Amino acid sequence: MLTTPHGPTLLGFNVIAVGSILAGIAALAVMLAIYAAITVRDPMSKRVKALNERREQLKSGIMTANARKRASIVRRNQTTDSIRSFLESLKVLQDSQVKVVQQRLAQAGIRKKEWAVAVILGRMIGPIVLGGIALIVVYLMNHFPEWGSFKRFAAFAVLVIGGYKGPDLFVSNMVTKRTAAIRKGLPDALDLLVICAEAGLTVDAAFSRVARELGRAYPELGDEFALTAIELSFLTERRQAFENLAYRVDLESVKGVVTTMIQTERYGTPLASALRVLSAEFRNERMMRAEEKAARLPAIMTVPLILFILPTLFIVILGPASCSIADSLGGNGAFGSK
Numbered sequence: 001m002l003t004t005p006h007g008p009t010l011l012g013f014n015v016i017a018v019g020s021i022l023a024g025i026a027a028l029a030v031m032l033a034i035y036a037a038i039t040v041r042d043p044m045s046k047r048v049k050a051l052n053e054r055r056e057q058l059k060s061g062i063m064t065a066n067a068r069k070r071a072s073i074v075r076r077n078q079t080t081d082s083i084r085s086f087l088e089s090l091k092v093l094q095d096s097q098v099k100v101v102q103q104r105l106a107q108a109g110i111r112k113k114e115w116a117v118a119v120i121l122g123r124m125i126g127p128i129v130l131g132g133i134a135l136i137v138v139y140l141m142n143h144f145p146e147w148g149s150f151k152r153f154a155a156f157a158v159l160v161i162g163g164y165k166g167p168d169l170f171v172s173n174m175v176t177k178r179t180a181a182i183r184k185g186l187p188d189a190l191d192l193l194v195i196c197a198e199a200g201l202t203v204d205a206a207f208s209r210v211a212r213e214l215g216r217a218y219p220e221l222g223d224e225f226a227l228t229a230i231e232l233s234f235l236t237e238r239r240q241a242f243e244n245l246a247y248r249v250d251l252e253s254v255k256g257v258v259t260t261m262i263q264t265e266r267y268g269t270p271l272a273s274a275l276r277v278l279s280a281e282f283r284n285e286r287m288m289r290a291e292e293k294a295a296r297l298p299a300i301m302t303v304p305l306i307l308f309i310l311p312t313l314f315i316v317i318l319g320p321a322s323c324s325i326a327d328s329l330g331g332n333g334a335f336g337s338k
Contacts, residue, residue: 080118097120098117105119127161138152181219181220189210190275192213197275203271205229224248242258253285260275
Protein backbone atom coordinates (compact mmCIF):
# COMPACT_ATOMS: atom_id res chain seq x y z
CA MET A 1 0.00 0.00 0.00
CA LEU A 2 1.48 3.34 -1.02
CA THR A 3 1.62 6.15 1.49
CA THR A 4 1.12 9.70 0.34
CA PRO A 5 3.30 12.44 1.88
CA HIS A 6 1.59 14.62 4.46
CA GLY A 7 0.95 18.18 3.34
CA PRO A 8 1.34 19.83 -0.05
CA THR A 9 4.53 19.29 -2.04
CA LEU A 10 6.35 21.38 -4.62
CA LEU A 11 9.07 19.83 -6.82
CA GLY A 12 9.20 16.88 -4.44
CA PHE A 13 9.68 19.01 -1.30
CA ASN A 14 7.21 19.31 1.55
CA VAL A 15 6.04 22.93 1.50
CA ILE A 16 5.18 22.99 5.22
CA ALA A 17 8.59 21.59 6.23
CA VAL A 18 10.47 24.01 3.98
CA GLY A 19 8.38 26.93 5.29
CA SER A 20 9.09 25.89 8.87
CA ILE A 21 12.83 25.75 8.18
CA LEU A 22 12.78 29.19 6.52
CA ALA A 23 10.77 30.63 9.41
CA GLY A 24 13.33 29.24 11.86
CA ILE A 25 16.19 30.75 9.87
CA ALA A 26 14.39 34.12 9.78
CA ALA A 27 13.82 34.01 13.55
CA LEU A 28 17.50 33.19 14.11
CA ALA A 29 18.54 36.08 11.84
CA VAL A 30 16.30 38.47 13.80
CA MET A 31 17.83 37.29 17.09
CA LEU A 32 21.35 37.75 15.71
CA ALA A 33 20.46 41.25 14.48
CA ILE A 34 19.10 42.21 17.89
CA TYR A 35 22.20 40.80 19.59
CA ALA A 36 24.48 42.71 17.20
CA ALA A 37 22.52 45.92 17.84
CA ILE A 38 22.67 45.72 21.64
CA THR A 39 26.32 44.60 21.84
CA VAL A 40 28.11 47.40 19.97
CA ARG A 41 31.87 47.21 20.40
CA ASP A 42 34.74 49.44 19.47
CA PRO A 43 35.84 48.21 16.01
CA MET A 44 39.39 49.47 16.50
CA SER A 45 40.20 47.97 19.91
CA LYS A 46 41.18 44.55 18.61
CA ARG A 47 43.00 46.03 15.62
CA VAL A 48 44.97 48.47 17.78
CA LYS A 49 46.02 45.60 20.02
CA ALA A 50 47.20 43.58 17.02
CA LEU A 51 49.08 46.56 15.58
CA ASN A 52 50.80 47.22 18.90
CA GLU A 53 51.93 43.60 18.92
CA ARG A 54 53.24 44.09 15.39
CA ARG A 55 55.14 47.17 16.58
CA GLU A 56 56.76 45.18 19.36
CA GLN A 57 57.69 42.44 16.91
CA LEU A 58 59.42 44.93 14.63
CA LYS A 59 61.19 46.57 17.56
CA SER A 60 62.61 43.50 19.25
CA GLY A 61 62.97 41.20 16.26
CA ILE A 62 61.20 38.32 18.01
CA MET A 63 57.75 36.95 17.43
CA THR A 64 56.29 37.80 20.85
CA ALA A 65 57.27 38.40 24.44
CA ASN A 66 54.44 36.37 25.92
CA ALA A 67 55.36 32.74 26.56
CA ARG A 68 51.79 31.50 26.29
CA LYS A 69 51.22 33.22 22.99
CA ARG A 70 54.60 32.05 21.74
CA ALA A 71 53.51 28.48 22.48
CA SER A 72 50.23 29.01 20.59
CA ILE A 73 52.14 30.42 17.63
CA VAL A 74 54.47 27.41 17.68
CA ARG A 75 51.48 25.07 17.72
CA ARG A 76 49.85 26.98 14.87
CA ASN A 77 53.06 26.87 12.86
CA GLN A 78 53.33 23.15 13.52
CA THR A 79 49.78 22.69 12.24
CA THR A 80 50.39 24.65 9.06
CA ASP A 81 53.76 22.94 8.57
CA SER A 82 52.04 19.57 8.83
CA ILE A 83 49.45 20.65 6.26
CA ARG A 84 52.22 21.91 3.97
CA SER A 85 54.20 18.68 4.23
CA PHE A 86 51.04 16.66 3.56
CA LEU A 87 50.21 18.67 0.44
CA GLU A 88 53.81 18.51 -0.77
CA SER A 89 53.78 14.73 -0.37
CA LEU A 90 50.72 14.63 -2.66
CA LYS A 91 52.49 16.89 -5.22
CA VAL A 92 49.56 19.34 -5.25
CA LEU A 93 51.27 22.38 -3.71
CA GLN A 94 52.72 25.05 -5.99
CA ASP A 95 54.55 28.18 -4.89
CA SER A 96 52.62 30.41 -7.31
CA GLN A 97 49.34 29.07 -5.98
CA VAL A 98 50.41 29.69 -2.37
CA LYS A 99 51.45 33.28 -3.19
CA VAL A 100 48.09 34.02 -4.78
CA VAL A 101 46.20 32.67 -1.77
CA GLN A 102 48.47 34.59 0.63
CA GLN A 103 47.72 37.84 -1.17
CA ARG A 104 43.98 37.12 -1.09
CA LEU A 105 44.18 36.46 2.65
CA ALA A 106 46.07 39.73 3.14
CA GLN A 107 43.43 41.58 1.11
CA ALA A 108 40.75 39.97 3.29
CA GLY A 109 42.43 41.34 6.43
CA ILE A 110 43.94 38.01 7.56
CA ARG A 111 47.56 38.69 8.53
CA LYS A 112 48.59 35.06 8.99
CA LYS A 113 50.04 34.04 5.62
CA GLU A 114 50.71 30.51 6.80
CA TRP A 115 46.97 29.77 6.63
CA ALA A 116 47.16 29.78 2.82
CA VAL A 117 47.92 26.06 2.90
CA ALA A 118 44.73 25.54 4.94
CA VAL A 119 42.70 27.17 2.16
CA ILE A 120 44.34 24.92 -0.42
CA LEU A 121 43.65 21.90 1.79
CA GLY A 122 40.01 22.99 2.05
CA ARG A 123 39.75 23.03 -1.74
CA MET A 124 40.95 19.43 -1.83
CA ILE A 125 38.99 18.02 1.12
CA GLY A 126 35.72 19.93 0.59
CA PRO A 127 34.62 18.10 -2.59
CA ILE A 128 35.53 14.73 -1.06
CA VAL A 129 33.60 15.34 2.16
CA LEU A 130 30.51 16.92 0.63
CA GLY A 131 30.51 14.50 -2.29
CA GLY A 132 30.72 11.57 0.13
CA ILE A 133 27.82 12.95 2.16
CA ALA A 134 25.79 13.32 -1.04
CA LEU A 135 26.56 9.74 -2.07
CA ILE A 136 25.58 8.36 1.33
CA VAL A 137 22.40 10.42 1.76
CA VAL A 138 21.08 10.42 -1.80
CA TYR A 139 22.20 7.07 -3.18
CA LEU A 140 23.00 4.66 -0.33
CA MET A 141 20.39 5.74 2.24
CA ASN A 142 17.90 6.72 -0.51
CA HIS A 143 16.68 9.59 1.67
CA PHE A 144 14.81 11.17 -1.26
CA PRO A 145 13.12 8.24 -3.04
CA GLU A 146 10.91 10.53 -5.15
CA TRP A 147 13.95 12.13 -6.82
CA GLY A 148 14.88 11.02 -10.29
CA SER A 149 18.36 10.20 -11.53
CA PHE A 150 18.91 13.71 -12.92
CA LYS A 151 17.95 15.43 -9.68
CA ARG A 152 20.18 13.11 -7.65
CA PHE A 153 23.17 13.72 -9.91
CA ALA A 154 22.47 17.48 -9.82
CA ALA A 155 22.51 17.45 -5.99
CA PHE A 156 25.77 15.48 -6.00
CA ALA A 157 27.39 17.85 -8.52
CA VAL A 158 26.28 20.97 -6.62
CA LEU A 159 27.79 19.70 -3.37
CA VAL A 160 31.06 18.72 -5.03
CA ILE A 161 31.42 22.08 -6.80
CA GLY A 162 30.39 23.91 -3.63
CA GLY A 163 33.02 22.04 -1.63
CA TYR A 164 35.73 23.07 -4.10
CA LYS A 165 34.64 26.69 -4.51
CA GLY A 166 33.56 27.23 -0.90
CA PRO A 167 36.92 28.42 0.56
CA ASP A 168 37.56 30.72 -2.41
CA LEU A 169 34.05 32.18 -2.23
CA PHE A 170 34.42 32.79 1.50
CA VAL A 171 37.73 34.62 1.08
CA SER A 172 36.46 36.54 -1.97
CA ASN A 173 33.42 37.69 -0.01
CA MET A 174 35.68 39.00 2.76
CA VAL A 175 37.89 40.75 0.20
CA THR A 176 34.90 42.38 -1.51
CA LYS A 177 33.45 43.71 1.74
CA ARG A 178 36.80 45.02 2.95
CA THR A 179 37.60 46.65 -0.40
CA ALA A 180 34.21 48.39 -0.50
CA ALA A 181 34.72 49.75 3.03
CA ILE A 182 38.20 51.05 2.16
CA ARG A 183 36.97 52.62 -1.09
CA LYS A 184 34.23 54.44 0.80
CA GLY A 185 36.60 56.13 3.24
CA LEU A 186 39.59 56.80 0.98
CA PRO A 187 38.63 60.36 -0.14
CA ASP A 188 38.17 61.47 3.47
CA ALA A 189 41.50 59.89 4.39
CA LEU A 190 43.25 61.74 1.58
CA ASP A 191 41.72 65.03 2.73
CA LEU A 192 43.09 64.43 6.21
CA LEU A 193 46.47 63.49 4.74
CA VAL A 194 46.50 66.82 2.87
CA ILE A 195 45.76 68.70 6.09
CA CYS A 196 48.46 66.79 7.95
CA ALA A 197 51.00 67.41 5.17
CA GLU A 198 50.24 71.14 5.10
CA ALA A 199 50.54 71.24 8.90
CA GLY A 200 54.13 69.99 8.64
CA LEU A 201 53.73 66.41 9.88
CA THR A 202 55.96 63.69 8.52
CA VAL A 203 54.48 60.95 6.35
CA ASP A 204 54.45 58.29 9.07
CA ALA A 205 53.00 60.72 11.61
CA ALA A 206 50.35 61.77 9.08
CA PHE A 207 49.35 58.15 8.43
CA SER A 208 49.18 57.48 12.16
CA ARG A 209 47.03 60.57 12.74
CA VAL A 210 44.64 59.67 9.93
CA ALA A 211 44.34 56.12 11.24
CA ARG A 212 43.48 57.44 14.68
CA GLU A 213 40.91 59.93 13.37
CA LEU A 214 39.17 57.57 10.95
CA GLY A 215 39.47 54.41 13.04
CA ARG A 216 35.87 54.43 14.24
CA ALA A 217 34.22 55.52 11.02
CA TYR A 218 36.31 53.30 8.72
CA PRO A 219 38.04 50.62 10.83
CA GLU A 220 39.43 48.71 7.84
CA LEU A 221 41.08 51.80 6.37
CA GLY A 222 42.32 52.83 9.81
CA ASP A 223 43.84 49.39 10.26
CA GLU A 224 45.74 49.60 6.97
CA PHE A 225 46.97 53.14 7.59
CA ALA A 226 48.09 52.31 11.12
CA LEU A 227 50.04 49.29 9.90
CA THR A 228 51.61 51.42 7.15
CA ALA A 229 52.64 54.02 9.73
CA ILE A 230 54.29 51.32 11.84
CA GLU A 231 56.15 49.91 8.84
CA LEU A 232 57.27 53.41 7.81
CA SER A 233 58.77 53.85 11.28
CA PHE A 234 60.70 50.58 11.42
CA LEU A 235 61.39 49.31 7.91
CA THR A 236 64.67 50.33 6.34
CA GLU A 237 63.05 50.91 2.94
CA ARG A 238 60.08 53.29 3.13
CA ARG A 239 59.16 52.28 -0.43
CA GLN A 240 58.54 48.75 0.84
CA ALA A 241 55.97 50.02 3.33
CA PHE A 242 53.96 51.69 0.57
CA GLU A 243 54.24 48.62 -1.66
CA ASN A 244 52.96 46.48 1.22
CA LEU A 245 49.90 48.74 1.43
CA ALA A 246 49.18 48.20 -2.27
CA TYR A 247 49.74 44.45 -1.76
CA ARG A 248 47.20 44.26 1.08
CA VAL A 249 44.42 46.28 -0.61
CA ASP A 250 42.75 45.13 -3.83
CA LEU A 251 41.92 48.65 -5.04
CA GLU A 252 43.29 50.66 -7.95
CA SER A 253 42.79 53.91 -6.06
CA VAL A 254 45.12 52.76 -3.28
CA LYS A 255 47.70 51.74 -5.88
CA GLY A 256 47.49 55.26 -7.29
CA VAL A 257 48.04 56.73 -3.84
CA VAL A 258 51.00 54.41 -3.30
CA THR A 259 52.54 55.45 -6.64
CA THR A 260 52.12 59.12 -5.71
CA MET A 261 53.71 58.60 -2.28
CA ILE A 262 56.68 56.75 -3.80
CA GLN A 263 57.22 59.48 -6.38
CA THR A 264 57.08 62.24 -3.78
CA GLU A 265 59.56 60.33 -1.62
CA ARG A 266 61.90 59.83 -4.57
CA TYR A 267 61.71 63.18 -6.37
CA GLY A 268 60.72 65.52 -3.55
CA THR A 269 57.55 66.81 -5.21
CA PRO A 270 54.93 68.57 -3.02
CA LEU A 271 52.87 65.92 -1.29
CA ALA A 272 49.86 68.09 -0.38
CA SER A 273 49.11 69.22 -3.95
CA ALA A 274 49.39 65.68 -5.36
CA LEU A 275 47.11 64.26 -2.67
CA ARG A 276 44.61 67.07 -3.21
CA VAL A 277 44.34 66.19 -6.90
CA LEU A 278 43.88 62.50 -6.04
CA SER A 279 41.22 63.31 -3.46
CA ALA A 280 39.25 65.36 -6.00
CA GLU A 281 39.47 62.52 -8.53
CA PHE A 282 38.29 59.95 -5.99
CA ARG A 283 35.36 62.12 -4.94
CA ASN A 284 34.31 62.54 -8.55
CA GLU A 285 34.60 58.80 -9.03
CA ARG A 286 32.43 58.18 -5.96
CA MET A 287 29.83 60.62 -7.28
CA MET A 288 29.86 58.88 -10.67
CA ARG A 289 29.30 55.51 -9.00
CA ALA A 290 26.34 56.94 -7.09
CA GLU A 291 24.87 58.39 -10.29
CA GLU A 292 25.38 55.04 -12.03
CA LYS A 293 23.48 53.24 -9.29
CA ALA A 294 20.70 55.81 -9.50
CA ALA A 295 20.49 55.38 -13.28
CA ARG A 296 20.22 51.58 -12.90
CA LEU A 297 17.42 51.85 -10.34
CA PRO A 298 14.46 52.07 -12.82
CA ALA A 299 15.63 48.95 -14.66
CA ILE A 300 16.15 47.09 -11.40
CA MET A 301 12.72 48.08 -10.08
CA THR A 302 10.92 46.85 -13.20
CA VAL A 303 10.73 43.20 -12.13
CA PRO A 304 9.54 43.87 -8.54
CA LEU A 305 7.05 46.37 -9.93
CA ILE A 306 5.56 43.80 -12.31
CA LEU A 307 5.58 40.91 -9.85
CA PHE A 308 4.47 42.57 -6.60
CA ILE A 309 3.17 46.12 -7.01
CA LEU A 310 1.03 45.95 -10.17
CA PRO A 311 -0.99 42.85 -9.09
CA THR A 312 -1.76 44.57 -5.78
CA LEU A 313 -2.89 47.72 -7.58
CA PHE A 314 -5.11 45.68 -9.90
CA ILE A 315 -6.70 43.95 -6.93
CA VAL A 316 -7.28 47.22 -5.07
CA ILE A 317 -8.63 49.08 -8.11
CA LEU A 318 -10.59 46.36 -9.89
CA GLY A 319 -11.65 44.37 -6.83
CA PRO A 320 -14.55 46.62 -5.70
CA ALA A 321 -15.74 47.06 -9.30
CA SER A 322 -15.76 43.31 -9.93
CA CYS A 323 -17.63 42.72 -6.67
CA SER A 324 -20.24 45.32 -7.65
CA ILE A 325 -20.65 43.74 -11.10
CA ALA A 326 -21.00 40.28 -9.55
CA ASP A 327 -23.62 41.55 -7.09
CA SER A 328 -25.60 43.29 -9.81
CA LEU A 329 -25.51 40.25 -12.06
CA GLY A 330 -26.56 38.08 -9.17
CA GLY A 331 -29.43 40.45 -8.35
CA ASN A 332 -30.65 40.51 -11.96
CA GLY A 333 -30.61 36.75 -12.11
CA ALA A 334 -32.64 36.52 -8.94
CA PHE A 335 -35.13 39.13 -10.25
CA GLY A 336 -35.51 37.31 -13.56
CA SER A 337 -36.25 34.01 -11.81
CA LYS A 338 -39.11 35.57 -9.98
